[in-house]
Amino acid sequence: MKRLVPLLLIVTLALAGCQGWQSALDAHGPAAHTLANMFWIFVAVLGTVWFLTMAALLLALRRRRPVDADPLVTDPGTEKRMTMTISVAIGLTLVTVITFTGLSYAAQKVLYSHKDGALTLLVTGQQWWWEVTYEDEQPSRVFTTANEIHIPVGEPVLIKLEASDVIHSFWIPNLTGKMDAIPGRQNQIQIQADRPGLYRGQCAEFCGLQHAHMGIVVIADTREDFERWRDHQVSSAIAPNDPERQRGMEIFLSRPCIMCHQVRGTDAGGKVAPDLTHVGSRRTIGAGTLTTTRGNIAAWIVDPHGVKPGVNMPTIQLEPDEVQPLASYLEGLK
Incomplete structure (x- = not known):
């Protein structure tokens, strides 16, 4: 056996x-x-x-040796x-x-080895999520997202890896090998997808309590679909036009959320937590912990440590009637 x-x-x-x-x-x-x-x-x-x-x-x-054989002969x-x-x-x-x-x-x-490619990303490992910055020669075309990477099919993409706290390891098994993200140092690795699809990755270096919940996903699109996605990501958040989401925006901007998170086009300019400008368009929240739905966003806001123990997000004190408008506002940031 x-x-x-x-x-x-x-x-x-x-x-x-x-x-x-x-x-x-x-x-x-x-x-x-x-x-x-x-x-x-x-x-x-x-x-x-x-x-x-x-x-x-x-x-x-x-x-078999004969029974009477001399072992020294x-x-x-x-x-x-x-x-x-x-x-x-x-x-x-x-x-x-x-x-x-x-x-x-x-x-x-x-x-x-690195081939010449048109796309360069700066990926920073955090406890416990990935910050992704799309670099561009035009400053107005630079934007930041989290835990989700879109790339064009069949084109090499250069990944610059950094870490803000401890050593992490960037690994998309279906596309490339592992590369460590080390504080104070920049490593580089290149990825390329041969066909459209969704490729899940993971931090491959134990980095703390929620290491297992530090996922990342790569979505390979056609060049046309990728350009449409990037043009949308560069734009600022669209102001809500319905009363519930408008109230949710007021709650977001009047709470400590704006000290950590950024929503481009508003007064929220925090840099220590994921950029939420288009958070509603991402497949998951919490680095792959929950799918992006209004209910899951509400659960995350109310009790982030119940969903992901040890996460650095503090618990925000909200009134019972403030949770749903705030979740509705964030879910609508497509």
Whole structure:
């Protein structure tokens, strides 16, 4: 039964890749393809080594010495064959290690090489969310969002990685390998999606209590769809025109929310928490913790620590009749 464990693990990983889960084996980018190919080469070679080792062990166990044989007497022919066998095994081991080293070096060259691309992002790891700034030569085209990255299909995108507090690790398994985000230092990695789709990522370096709830998602769109999305993100928030959302906006601007959050086009200019200008258009809140609905936004406002214990967002004291207008206002920031 124990011998089946490695095989079952391989089959499980393979099925994960085939089913499109968050898996490095379901590759949709140049770097991810390189890593997936290297994984399967390692599995094939190491599986062969394991099989040969088990076969040699079984043969050794089946070999019997005569009961009256002198254990100190050796057979020259047998000794010669064993010496040759061990020499060949050592040689093959050396070749395997050198080959693996070369493959790893080649994979790292692909992973860390940067092609010319039109899009550059600054991604900053926070406890426990991702700040994403779309850079542009025109300052008016620069904007910031959170936990959700949109990229055009088939184009390389340069990611500049930083961290504001502790070490984080940026990892989109389907598109590329891991890269650490380290305070006081900027690392770079490039991603590229070969086809449209949604690719989930995760912080891969333990960074505190809510490390497991520090997700990020990459949405690969056609160039036309991406440009429409970016043009909308650059714009300021649209002022609400219905009474409930107008009251929600008044509540938002009169509470401590504006000390941490920014909503472009209003007096809210906080920089220490996610930019909420278009928060209603994002798929999730809390870095993938909850889907973006009015009810979930209300639950997050009322008790953020009940949803995500240890989160840095303080509990805001609101009157019972203020929660729904505020949630409605935020949910409407599309």
